[in-house]
Amino acid sequence: MALQPDQRYTTGAPSWGRTATADAAAVDAGLRAYMLRVYNWMASGLLLTGVVAYLIANTPELQALFYQRVMTPRGAAVQPTILAYIAMFAPLAFVLVLSFGINRLSKTTAQALFWAFAAVMGASISHIFLTFTGASVARAFFVAAAMFGGMSLYGYTTKADLTRMGSFMMMGLIGIVIASLVNMFIGSTALQFAISIIGVVVFLGLTAWDTQRIKADYVEHAYAEGTELAAKRSVMDALGLYLNFINLFMLLLQFMGARQQE
Known part of the structure; x- marks a missing residue:
C-alpha cells in the first residue's frame, strides 16, 4: 500500500504556528498601547513644564520670587534669586530618586514624583521667557519637536542595532557636561556654540537609542497591561524621553533664540 500524507496534519497552518502568530500580534498591540502611554506621559509632563515656566515669567508676584532685575554697565538684567538656584538643581534630585528608587516606590508615588519633577x-x-522673545521660544520648540519626532520614529522602526551608537552618545554627553562646566569659568561664546551643536547631535542620537531600548525592553518582558510594573516602567521611560527633548530644546534655543531687547 502506498503511503499517503495524513490530511489531519497537513491541511491548514500548524496549530503552533497559529499560536505564535497570535502571540506576536498580542505583543505588537500591547507595544503600541505601551508606547502611546509613554508618549502621553512625556507630552503631559512637557505641557506642565511649559505652563509653570510661563506663569512664573509672566506673573509679577511669582517672578519676584525667582528673579530680580538689576542694573549692569550694559543696562538692566535679570538675576536669579536663591529660590531660582534651588529650582535649577532640584530636578536632578527628582531624577535620582526615580532612577534609583523606582523598585521601592509605588505606582502612585512614582507618578506623583514625575508630576513634581515636571513642575520644578x-x-x-x-528664565527663557525673560531672556528670549516668545516667537523664538516657539520656533525652537517646534523645531525640537520635529527633530525629536523624526528620530524617535527612526528608533522605533529601524532594524539596525543602535546599542553601539547609544554608548557613543553617552560618551558624548559626558564630554558635553565637562565642557559646560569648564565654560562656566571661561565664558567662551565659541565654546558654547560648539557645545550647543554637538549637544543637539548627541540628544538626537539618544532619542533614537532610547526609543529602540524602550521597544526592546517591552518585547522582552511584555509588561502586562494594568499592572504596577507597567505603570512604573511607563513613567521611567517617559522621563528618559522627556529629558532628551528638554535638553534638545534648550540647546536649540541657545543658537536659534532671539534675545529680548532691554
Missing part, C-alpha cells in the same frame, strides 16, 4: 523643571527654565 518649569520653574528652573522659566
Whole structure:
C-alpha cells in the first residue's frame, strides 16, 4: 500500500504556528498601547513644564520670587534669586530618586514624583521667557519637536542595532557636561556654540537609542497591561524621553533664540 500524507496534519497552518502568530500580534498591540502611554506621559509632563515656566515669567508676584532685575554697565538684567538656584538643581534630585528608587516606590508615588519633577523643571527654565522673545521660544520648540519626532520614529522602526551608537552618545554627553562646566569659568561664546551643536547631535542620537531600548525592553518582558510594573516602567521611560527633548530644546534655543531687547 502506498503511503499517503495524513490530511489531519497537513491541511491548514500548524496549530503552533497559529499560536505564535497570535502571540506576536498580542505583543505588537500591547507595544503600541505601551508606547502611546509613554508618549502621553512625556507630552503631559512637557505641557506642565511649559505652563509653570510661563506663569512664573509672566506673573509679577511669582517672578519676584525667582528673579530680580538689576542694573549692569550694559543696562538692566535679570538675576536669579536663591529660590531660582534651588529650582535649577532640584530636578536632578527628582531624577535620582526615580532612577534609583523606582523598585521601592509605588505606582502612585512614582507618578506623583514625575508630576513634581515636571513642575520644578518649569520653574528652573522659566528664565527663557525673560531672556528670549516668545516667537523664538516657539520656533525652537517646534523645531525640537520635529527633530525629536523624526528620530524617535527612526528608533522605533529601524532594524539596525543602535546599542553601539547609544554608548557613543553617552560618551558624548559626558564630554558635553565637562565642557559646560569648564565654560562656566571661561565664558567662551565659541565654546558654547560648539557645545550647543554637538549637544543637539548627541540628544538626537539618544532619542533614537532610547526609543529602540524602550521597544526592546517591552518585547522582552511584555509588561502586562494594568499592572504596577507597567505603570512604573511607563513613567521611567517617559522621563528618559522627556529629558532628551528638554535638553534638545534648550540647546536649540541657545543658537536659534532671539534675545529680548532691554
